[in-house]
Amino acid sequence: DVKVTQSSRYLVKRTGEKVFLECVQDMDHENMFWYRQDPGLGLRLIYFSYDVKMKEKGDIPEGYSVSREKKERFSLILESASTNQTSMYLCASTSGGGPWETQYFGPGTRLLVL
Amino acid sequence: QKEVEQNSGPLSVPEGAIASLNCTYSDRGSQSFFWYRQYSGKSPELIMSIYSNGDKEDGRFTAQLNKASQYVSLLIRDSQPSDSATYLCAVNGAMASYDKVIFGPGTSLSVIP
Numbered sequence: 001d002v003k004v005t006q007s008s009r010y011l012v013k014r015t016g017e018k019v020f021l022e023c024v025q026d027m028d029h030e031n032m033f034w035y036r037q038d039p040g041l042g043l044r045l046i047y048f049s050y051d052v053k054m055k056e057k058g059d060i061p062e063g064y065s066v067s068r069e070k071k072e073r074f075s076l077i078l079e080s081a082s083t084n085q086t087s088m089y090l091c092a093s094t095s096g097g098g099p100w101e102t103q104y105f106g107p108g109t110r111l112l113v114l
Numbered sequence: 115q116k117e118v119e120q121n122s123g124p125l126s127v128p129e130g131a132i133a134s135l136n137c138t139y140s141d142r143g144s145q146s147f148f149w150y151r152q153y154s155g156k157s158p159e160l161i162m163s164i165y166s167n168g169d170k171e172d173g174r175f176t177a178q179l180n181k182a183s184q185y186v187s188l189l190i191r192d193s194q195p196s197d198s199a200t201y202l203c204a205v206n207g208a209m210a211s212y213d214k215v216i217f218g219p220g221t222s223l224s225v226i227p
Contacts, residue, residue: 058214102163
């Protein structure tokens with residue numbers, strides 16, 4: 001069964017802290033994605049990765065970085081958390097077979113930055 | 115102009131009725147179209163995908179695609195309270211790479227018993 005897991009369901013951090021969100025998939029998928037979801041704005045792509053050590057910016061990469069050292073793991077890093085990064089963060093993966101591929105999502109991490 | 119647009123709702127329908135959810139997109143070369151369902155507090159899950167003009171049926175769900183009008187819709191027949199959720203339209207654009215899709219803002223559906 002397809003599975004994407006995220007390291008935390010809820011996180012509370014303080015402004016200026018460095019925050020790590022981790023995502024692991026067990027499907028041997030090529031592509032992995034980080035989104036944030038905010039009311040009224042929908043899902044917005046932050047970064048994605050199409051191979052180990054490869055990454056590309058999405059629509060809203062400012063204030064974020066990512067790391068993919070192993071195929072199954074994709075980390076999102078907030079270098080210095082700010083209150084406007086309070087959001088729901090969703091990780092997803094696809095097999096990389098083409099434009100018809102399903103995105104499989106993790107359960108999400110709800111981050112509150114105080 | 116937003117790339118993928120949906121009516122935000124909420125859309126309320128009585129139990130047993132047909133719910134109609136609509137989505138328009140701006141990239142004329144888009145190839146693949148998806149409907150995801152997201153229950154409150156949960157992550158999105160795929161319910162339908164469609165790639166060719168016309169209708170595609172799966173149980174109580176029918177996806178309709180009209181590329182000339184840049185329009186995709188989802189019909190839910192015999193709506194049930196368990197269908198109450200937010201429905202996200204997603205489009206894989208013509209120039210998209212690596213399975214990237216663009217999501218619409220979602221339509222909130224409430225099925226009233």
